[in-house]
Amino acid sequence: MRQHLRHGTPVPVPLTPAAADPAEREREAGVARLFELHYASMLRLAVLLGADDPENVVAEAYYQIYRKWRRLRDAEAAEAYLRSTVCNLTRMRIRHLQVARRHVEAPSTELVASAESTALLHDDQRVLIDALQRLPARQREALVLRHWLGLKESEIASAMGISCGSVKTHTARGLAALTQAMEARR
Amino acid sequence: MTHRDATPSPDTSPHRTERELQQALAALAGEVHAAPDAYRTARGAWLRRERRRRLVLAVLIAVVFALATLIGLWVLNQTPAHPGVIFSGTAASLPRPHP
Numbered sequence: 001m002r003q004h005l006r007h008g009t010p011v012p013v014p015l016t017p018a019a020a021d022p023a024e025r026e027r028e029a030g031v032a033r034l035f036e037l038h039y040a041s042m043l044r045l046a047v048l049l050g051a052d053d054p055e056n057v058v059a060e061a062y063y064q065i066y067r068k069w070r071r072l073r074d075a076e077a078a079e080a081y082l083r084s085t086v087c088n089l090t091r092m093r094i095r096h097l098q099v100a101r102r103h104v105e106a107p108s109t110e111l112v113a114s115a116e117s118t119a120l121l122h123d124d125q126r127v128l129i130d131a132l133q134r135l136p137a138r139q140r141e142a143l144v145l146r147h148w149l150g151l152k153e154s155e156i157a158s159a160m161g162i163s164c165g166s167v168k169t170h171t172a173r174g175l176a177a178l179t180q181a182m183e184a185r186r
Numbered sequence: 187m188t189h190r191d192a193t194p195s196p197d198t199s200p201h202r203t204e205r206e207l208q209q210a211l212a213a214l215a216g217e218v219h220a221a222p223d224a225y226r227t228a229r230g231a232w233l234r235r236e237r238r239r240r241l242v243l244a245v246l247i248a249v250v251f252a253l254a255t256l257i258g259l260w261v262l263n264q265t266p267a268h269p270g271v272i273f274s275g276t277a278a279s280l281p282r283p284h285p
Contacts, residue, residue, distance in 0.1 A: 019227065035225050035228070036225075039225070040219075043218055043220055044215040044218045047215070047218045050213060057233060058228075059228040061204060062228055062232070063228075063232045066232050067236075120215075125213055126208075128203075128206055129210050130210075132207070132210075135244065148211040148212070175203060175204065176200070177209075179199070179200050180202040181255075182203055182206070
């Protein structure tokens with residue numbers, strides 16, 4: 001990562017922070033470059049995974065990588081680490097909301113956000129996205145990583161921290177549930 | 187839900203679902219746009235959190251150091267003021283070994 005950043009494309013001036021320490025400057029420039037390259041796709045990943053506050057989830061993921069910058073191997077590792085962190089943080093956030101909702105009877109913000117974000121979709125697509133959001137978190141993650149990012153099973157397994165066999169199981173079960181939902185609608 | 191329960195009936199089309207899912211995900215992702223000042227906002231938050239983390243760490247180290255110093259001083263203050271048995275300086279305190 002460091003070699004790559006030293007000789008890579010220079011970061012645009014507005015994003016370049018002013019830091020006195022060279023190592024600090026390198027870290028700031030590296031994170032700024034990562035932000036420029038992957039922020040939009042990470043934000044979309046968080047939305048597709050069902051996060052109610054995707055900006056915060058992605059900002060937290062970037063903060064994690066900002067703190068652990070010196071332990072990173074290379075740019076590929078940074079992207080994979082970001083992807084994995086976004087998946088984990090979204091899962092934790094959804095679980096937290098589910099627990100909070102069990103204790104406090106309040107209107108569901110997740111459903112409102114989902115309805116707003118799916119307003120421009122076709123009816124079939126909206127039904128499919130709703131069915132996707134109702135799937136267990138692991139199945140949803142596996143399907144989004146497979147069918148939106150087009151990752152291989154090994155990459156999905158690495159991002160989710162599970163085995164390739166579990167990825168196959170989650171993908172098959174999720175797809176079967178979605179197929180059932182769509183068949184019931186037809 | 188078991189795998190057997192979730193298996194679609196023979197007339198269903200998982201491939202069609204896969205295709206529709208890809209289209210729906212692409213359509214939903216296409217509606218998501220990043221805010222133009224997202225980096226500045228996020229960086230401001232990181233720097234604030236980093237400063238707070240370092241401050242908390244420094245305070246914690248100072249508290250532990252102060253506590254250790256105070257405990258040490260207290261322990262030293264508990265030593266008896268009168269001369270002890272071992273370091274009394276009198277020759278009769280310990281029996282001499284016979285040759």
